[in-house]
Amino acid sequence: MKKNKYRWLLFGVIILLLMSMNGILIYSILQLQGTVKKMNKTIGNNQSNLESQIANISDTFEKTLIEQNRAISSFEFIYGDLNAKTGKIEVTVRVIPKESQQSTSLIVTYEETEGKYSTAPATRKGENLYEAQLKIPYNKDYHIGVLIKENNKTIQEYLDWIYNIESQLQLQVTGAYLDGDYNYSADSGLKVSGTVHLDVYNPSDSNPITGVEDNYIRSVNAHLYVDGEEIAVIPMEQDENTTGGNEYVCEVDQKLEFLEGQQFQLAVEIEDSLGFQYKTYALQGVADPTGEFNIDSYNYGYVEINP
Known part of the structure; x- marks a missing residue:
């Protein structure tokens, strides 16, 4: 065991x-x-x-x-005068080739759409400096290039894009609104009273256009329309109580003959120093057969810009 x-x-x-x-x-x-x-x-x-x-x-x-x-040593785009009426801006293209002989000629090309070119001859401004003047729409994109010709030899190169710069030129308008009241009846018409407000800002100082930061407001006015006919114009002034002076205000106290089916608009219109015109609506509506004033808020905050 x-x-x-x-x-x-x-x-x-x-x-x-x-x-x-x-x-x-x-x-x-x-x-x-x-x-x-x-x-x-x-x-x-x-x-x-x-x-x-x-x-x-x-x-x-x-x-x-x-x-x-690359045949190009350096290049530069210099933006000049803008004409809002014609919709064009002047651009100086400066190009310095790496090599340049007395017989060398240079042509600047700008392409709006693929395969569609325009050209501008460049003038020799120095021993190795060429300049060309363009006048192009400011609301389109352009691919900028050069043709360098010497005797029977031609070299083509692209430089850079000039992009749509329209938004960088314009004032920034936020849209208007009415701080007040409105009353409508078939017997007494439409009465609108209160304060119209508008916020507007200058273009950004970082944009590439020389002098555009000096774009200023020529005028700001409130307009009252009935069926497209202007009834009254009220100038708007800067509100001293706001910082930066970017808010414009005016007082409205208006009684209008207003019939069934007619359209009313309280619009704010701005013009700047470049010639752009802006339009936005603080109040708009239509009178219906029941005696109601129907507000049309479809375009509220929308800003029309011309040209």
């Missing part, structure tokens, strides 16, 4: 040792797997970094090669 007891005890010890060894082995295998994963991740990161470095070197080399092969 004692021998069997010791045998069983020895067997149990052996089993425990085997289990312990298996646990250590499994733990070691898991650690090894984790190490392999970390190595693979490191290798992958190194490979990605290497590929990124190669791509950057390739891009830099390509850009350097393109720059070395």
